[in-house]
Amino acid sequence: MQKLENRSKEELISRRKSLSEQYESYRRQGLKLDMSRGKPCPEQLELSEGFFADTKNLFTEDGTDCRNYGLLDGIKEAKALFAEIFGLSTDEIFIGGNSSLNLIYDLISKAFIHGLNGFEKPWCRLDKVRFLCPSPGYDRHFAITELFGVEMITIPMNDDGPDMDMVEKLTAEDDSIKGIWCVPKYSNPTGITYSDSVVRRLASMKTKANDSIIMWDNAYAVHDLYEPSDKLLDIFSECRNAGNPGRIYMFASTSKITFPGAGISMMASSRENIAHIKKLIAIQTIGNDKINMLLHVRFLKNAENIRSHMKKHAEIIRPKFEAVNEILGKNLSGKGIASWKIPKGGYFISLNVPEGCAKRTVALARNAGVKLTPAGATFPYGRDPKDSNIRLAPTYPSLDDLRKAMEILSVCIEIAVSEKVSA
DSSP, rough: OGGGGOOOOHHHHHHHHHHHHHHHHHHTTOOOEEEEEEOOOHHHHHGGGTTSSSSOOOOOOOBBBTTOOOOTTOOHHHHHHHHHHHTGGGGGGEEEEEEEHHHHHHHHHHHTOOOTTSSSSSSGGSSSSSSEEEEOHHHHHHHHHHTTEEEEEEEEETTTTTTTTHHHHHHHHHHEEEEEEEEESOOOOOOOOOOOOHHHHHOOOOOOTOOOOEEEEETTOOOOOOSSSOOOOOOOHEEEEEEOOOOOOEEEEETTSOOOOOOOOEEEEOOHHHHHHHHHHHHHSOOOOOOHHHHHHHOOSSSHHHHHHHHHHHHHHHHHHHHHHHHHHHHHHHTSEEEOOOOSSSSOEEEOTTOOOHHHHHHHHHHHHHHEEOTTTSSSGGGGTTSOOOEOOOOSSSSHHHHEEEEEHHHHHHHHHHHHHHH
């Protein structure tokens, strides 16, 4: 298929006219198709409809009454479940409420206000705090650091994870760099899983700051779409082997396993770090929802059962990822105006269009009834320096709606690029 830039002026004008007619026909339909967030669809939520089957006995195995106060760091059964999934000890785990993002925000807040284990002083007493931000990355991570006035440094993402040459150089030279954001498995939005080499280098890298941490948001640890699935090296073991056991703070939740609005979350770190965090949190709360923890353990049971449960999720959403690939391929392959990869897991597809075309594409789609994540959101401060990345979240819409949305998006991309070429 001939690339757009190789077409004659007459061919471009003719094609633009045809695209405009298609676009107007879509726009007149008054569609409302939302692909802006990575939410489970109703069919996925229904997989957990047996969740509330056993609510009469609300006592743990050791006799703790989950209806009452107590157990700041969560019930033993919930800690054991996450420990089995991640190969950790239960005293390295803190169980939170329905949102791992809340635990993440709270940890950054405590680092600023009180300081974490091993800190000489809280970050609020420092002249400058900087964070490394592999990009494209998770917009909510960037929003948290921006809110606290942290200076964000964009780190390019390679096919095996963040550019570690750049990461190692910066952390070794600059003591104002206090951390790095990581979504290590099926990264949001690129779908990349960090290679063993990247994990080892993160665990062992020299940092000029002695209070530098890794924020390891392992949100998609069990969210595989295909077999064999990607395998992520255990960073806890690598940190211990490198003599940096306190460097890592890991987060995960059941948000996309059971119910996003009513899941349980966890934070994991070294025993010393968790003990320190518990002292701070003890002033903040008496404990999170133990009834919900107990119901989750009874429903999910163990790691093997979770893997079986997640295969059911994959059967529902895999066709949606494949529909995106099919329609983009049908409409855009060979034109030199879009590139994408279908990940082996996770919730997103990272789509790249020519430089200067992402915002225009997203605006055109919005006007035609397709809501996407704002262009630039996957970069610090919401600014994509190339204005080329678009995050697609295909899980929530029905398959029919998704296919319609992708047809519209294909037209929008070609219009945006043809405008740029003509200009």
